[in-house]
């Protein structure tokens with residue numbers, strides 16, 4: 636199996652309130668990644684909001700390291716070629732990474748689970764990124780996007796409401812770090828958007 640989005644994706648996303656055009660690019664074998672990119676990913680993943688909601692529980696409270704960022708990129712590249720996990724990075728007009736979004740099949744259905752992070756220094760990006768991913772996902776053959784957010788994650792809940800997701804109830808979901816279960820399950824609010 637290969638990525639349902641094709642070999643490579645590179646599209647523009649505009650940052651709300653600023654008008655800058657970011658580049659949303661798939662993490663595949665064609666992606667050129669520098670040491671500075673690795674450092675930037677690690678820095679963003681240690682920002683308070685991103686760390687709290689995505690990594691604190693997954694990595695047991697230790698800092699997110701540059702090695703984690705390199706492992707993330709390797710995992711994303713193999714996920715792209717296997718069609719299992721598709722990650723996109725967003726770069727500002729100067730080439731600096733500001734955000735990431737990923738999508739993968741939820742189960743055997745054509746539903747897809749999405750997740751994302753964005754640096755507070757690139758605020759205003761994720762709503763438009765989710766919209767862009769939804770457009771791409773139609774052509775990729777998905778029929779529904781699903782997102783899981785903690786009840787206290789108000790910024791993420793706002794994005795989901797703004798992009799047309801509906802709260803459909805609670806879901807207890809296994810917590811994974813780069814595809815590996817970390818031994819805990821968390822109760823999330825489940826949101827869905829038909830495509």
Ligand SMILES: CC(C)(COP(=O)(O)OP(=O)(O)OC[C@H]1O[C@@H](n2cnc3c(N)ncnc32)[C@H](O)[C@@H]1OP(=O)(O)O)[C@@H](O)C(=O)NCCC(=O)NCCS
Nearest residue numbers: 651684685688751752753758759760761762783784790791
């Ligand atoms: C949640 C998160 C991705 C938000 O990123 P972001 O790019 O700042 O998100 P937004 O697109 O909402 O942009 C922020 C602001 O721009 C506004 N905005 C952005 N796009 C907009 C649009 N198209 N129309 C109107 N307003 C828009 C929003 O209203 C918001 O303003 P507000 O806070 O005053 O309401 C980021 O805080 C984060 O990474 N958090 C930690 C990780 C996380 O929670 N991930 C999700 C797990 S479920």
